[in-house]
Amino acid sequence: MTKSALLVLEEGTVFKGVSIGAEGCSVGEVVFNTALTGYQEILSDPSYARQIITLTYPHIGNVGTTEEDNESAGVFASGLVIRDLPLLASNWRSQQSLSEYLQAHKVVAIADIDTRKLTRLLRDKGAQRGCILTGDNADKAQAMAAIAEFSGLKGLDLAKEVTVAEAYQWTENTWTLEQGYRQGEQLTRHVVAYDFGVKRTILRLLVNRGCRVTVVPATTSAEAVLAMQPDGVFLSNGPGDPEPCTYAIAAITTLLANKIPLFGICLGHQLLALASGASTEKMKFGHHGANHPVQNLATGRVMISSQNHGFAVKESSLPVNLIATHRSLFDGSLQGIKRTDCPAFSFQGHPEASPGPHDVESLFDEFMALMQS
């Protein structure tokens, strides 16, 4: 039997729908993502910790879920909001329906609401703190009380929460239609990857280019990393505000001083900026989608990128030794930076895609080239 659910926003709007995931109450920052495919990758992206994801495409769950498509060991998002859960999942790789997957990962989710209305509201008023509450007796007051206890993402260090407890080696290669995942071969470079909430596809793309990857916890010191004698260090994506991650900023500063080749994605990009003396800010409703045009300022080439961030680097704050390399054609915001005095660069969007177009994947090649020189 279908159970009712409510989505309540801090500004007071209530959406009534049905519960399609785990039962309970969940609070987070409500954001929307306009990607048409890849709901499972989105749900399992640790960067969504403490966020309730609204997917704007109405049918979500069409292809079910498969172990292969998880971007991490679990689901970090606080909830899922969709218009319609299909009656049947259809895809040759499907192992579990979306609803079963949500329940298995204890994710509270709501369907059958006017997600376009919600999206327009978030667009106009900015990302909102919100609460999904399941059950036929769910009421607004209870949800509002829960929301009041959540202070929002600003100032919140979530990387520490989602990171791995202990370092580990990663050797799995990228997915192919014919063979699925294989183990990497001839891994001649050693990359240490900081896990601030890393997506597996990033690690696989490094393996694909001949890297042996050591994934380390977010709080690992620069000295410990240097002791591993890496050819390069990767700064992963992750959730929350970069500013409170002072431990990471300190480590990056040291690594930069040691001229270790550095490549950052998303939160990693913001941390590189902070370590270089730039500043970051919270965005109104962020960038979440798989259709964002980003221009390479050097070549003029436009790439369609996957995006997922609620904080951004202020371009006006860039010091002279940190230059802009990419910019969004949606709103002109800063999308990529490069140090002029150290072998370090970073990208705000997601070159690893998953979900999303593979247009920006060449940044991984740039990282390889940086390690080579």
Next chain:
Amino acid sequence: MPKRTDIKSILLLGAGPIVIGQACEFDYSGTQACKALREEGYRVILVNSNPATIMTDPDMADAVYIEPIDWQTVEKIIAKERPDAILPTMGGQTALNCALALDKHGVLEKYNVEMIGATKEAINKAEDRQLFNEAMTKIGYEVAKSNIAHSLEEALAAQKEVGYPTVIRPSFTMGGSGGGIAYNKQEFLEICERGLELSPTNELLIEESVLGWKEYEMEVVRDSKDNCIIVCSIENFDPMGVHTGDSITVAPAQTLSDKEYQLLRNVSVAVLREIGVDTGGSNVQVAINPVDGRMIVIEMNPRVSRSSALASKATGFPIAKIAAKLAVGFTLDELKNEITKGATPASFEPSIDYVVTKIPRFTFEKFPQADDRLTTQMKSVGEVMAIGRTFQESLQKALRGLEIGINGLDEIITVGDDYALERIKREMLHPGPDRLRYVADAFRSGMALSEIHDISKIDPWFLAQLDDLIKAEATLATKTLSTLAAEEMYQLKRKGFSDLRMATLLGASESDVRHTRHKLGIRPVYKRIDSCAAEFSSDTAYLYSTYEEECEARVTDKEKIIILGGGPNRIGQGIEFDYCCVHAALALREDGYETIMINCNPETVSTDFDTSDRLYFESLTLEDVLEIVHLEKPKGVIVQFGGQTPLKLARALEAAGVPIIGTSPDSIDLAEDRERFQKLLERLNLQQPPNATARSLEQALLAANDLGYPLVVRPSYVLGGRAMEIVFNEEGLQRYMKEAVSVSHDSPVLLDRFLDDAVEMDVDAIYDGEQLLIGGLMEHIEQAGVHSGDSACSLPPYELAPHLQNKLREQVASMAAALGVKGLMNTQFAIQGESIFVLEVNPRASRTAPFVSKATGYPLAKIAARVMVGQSLASQGITEERIPNYFSVKEAVFPFVKFPGVDPLLGPEMKSTGEVMGVGKTFGEAFAKAQRAAGVNLNDSGKVLISIRDADKAKVPEIANMLVAKKYEIVATGGTARYLKAAGIPCEVIYKVNEGRPNTVDMIKNGQIQLIINTTEGKKAISDSFTMRREALQHRVPYYTTMAGAKAACYALGELDAGDVVCLQDLHKNLCC
């Protein structure tokens, strides 16, 4: 890179007449291209033979040539206009083929014209099967196993390697013309023979079948800096085996995970790069094995296409417009998406938050002998698109927009017995036009989803949605309207159920359901198409209805006029009506009204974003229109421009209090109602052919005795002469009444004395209540009895005496006043000697309105729209009829080549899909051009085969002598030959098909015949000569099945090469009145 400044003028090639596989989507793309290029300051020269297009309006391009689209004619235009560049990617296969021919014959080099948008190499690589397959292999993608054949022997050898079923694809044909799927040797040989004939390069691809695989289309745009975007992905509901134009398609793709989708995206971009499409839009078709995801590239089109038009309408991203700008050097990052008024850039991939479903519209009822099984050759003539927040909603909206008498998933067969089950299984396995409804019936009969999938191969995701709808129907059928709770009603509306379908299931009336729904406070809301899933705020006034919480319509309080469009194209109602709707919108917008368009045909210009102030992409049903009227509260609604579709809503709209402007629904009814109209004509002292109305067979037989044979018989209230026939005797009438129509008190049959040998005339006019403007008098070339839409015609008349023409003008004036016309009216007359008979009056836009507008320079639809809102003709300064000093000939174009087994004889039932126009100083020159534009290649000498019925023999010497004078040798069948010899005209005698060998068909097959004149009557004679006409069609030998047509062709023979090319602007310049 900004736009190129080394190019100043650009020649744009149109797509020519509407045919199956190439419809008004190319008017849409061509019109966008014209606007885009002129916006950038280029001089645009346009060639298109189709007068019913918006792109051929004189203010669309700097020089508009309504001329045949062949390289010889286009060379003349190039020599005269000396364009710097030619853009061939906006006019479908016609334009591509013409551009290649221009290049091959050295014309482009000679006049130093650069091909932009696509290179010759890219076109060849994409269109030539072998080159394409090699290219795909080179970039590491799979294609279906295949081999090229240039002869039947090679084809058979190739077939052995790929096995049955075998897919046969002729090279360089559009819409899969001549292709098919063969399950056995006999079918294989038949299709190959036809395909070899139809391929301009006599080349076939014999291909491994991937029947049952999932089929996808990707719409890709690329610029000169190699920036690539995917505008839209489309998934076919019908798996591989059905031509994508005949498939139900859904956007975006539904059953792909991100990993698969990105592979598909990568493939699509790689294909464009390898083929070398440097700038512009292309589509890539891919098949995916549902079992393991294996991917095969099917084909790509290096140009805008039907699906790019669909993708543009589905996403709010104007592919043709952007492609045109890219062709002149812009890059994607330099362009904005104007549909969203710049809220989104051109260099991104649209995200949509709704589901779009397209359903093709077929007209097999017009061609009973045609094979209606769907294969790789396209057979549909139109399509409807609908938008909903869910697949169910969009599917059901699309179904009711089809106008085929269904309001949703209506039952097609009574389920319950074994016969029904067998039928359902067969229809699911070998799909015809109604497979979707048979699938619904399969669920109704209790068949399991898995079994339905096994038979149909339709993806289970779609099937589950259908299953759910059928379950909802079953539940609804157990209820009554009064016990239906508001929440239940709301949920059903969210699934897309129409009021009418719910009414049927509840056993209530549509108005009761609507009334109850309104009482429960359930009305649709309107959401915007903004290309970005609401991520950015935009003012795009492009809306669709759905049942949700928030309405984004933001209705204004301006004075508004709603124009109801024509819905899906079909034979009898096509681009001509869309043309009129567009003109109404443009004129009234110029006059300061807020114009609102409602239409559901994605191919059209009327559904382009800048045609009207607001666009509601909605089906044209009473329910959908009433809801918009309720919301918008317009000053007036125009129902007279969109053909029968809006017209049949007129009465009900009026009854609901909707302000219909122009000629009143009652006047329209007065003209359509046989008995009322008869009384009116009697009062005006005008003649009709002797006629009667019969409500039973007995009545019909009695009436026939009074009237005398032959008789034109037809059901009342039909469009395009549906089920209209000429019967010659009582036996014929009996058969017609028993087999062809179901007659009853409410649907009587109309009998008209057939006027043998009468000249038919069409008159288009505008009346404003005081003054009449004659738009034009058109003399039909084929005699009365051939449907006016199928007949060629000349403006001004080429033979009719001036005093008779004046009488027609007077009669039209008296009828206009008596009917109370306010706006356009079309009258058809038959003239026998000095007697004038009124055949019919249609106080609304006619099929000929665009042709007359092009021929005279008067934009009739615009003038009429202004009359409808109260501006008199005098106030518009347009009162004098313009009679051009040149001839314009309109010729019809037929789909017979797509339907083997169908007799290409003309009759009272309309069968043409499109039209072309030829302009000349003499009638002969104009007719010659029209023939050429219609693809009829007249030779100036050769052998003519004449075989005619007795009734026409008196006319044969005149024609024969004209032919002899033109250096034609005559070959005739027995009776005709005797008559000719008796008249002293030498001729060779040849056997008819059943008389012996060698016969007429042998001669045609051997290429010995260059022209055929063949008239026939009577069942036996018709069936005896059928193969001859089919062979002529297959071998592209010009043939005329009426004496009048033959005579016109004789006039044309002297003028085959004489024609100068003239642009519309120059023609109209000399037309002061």
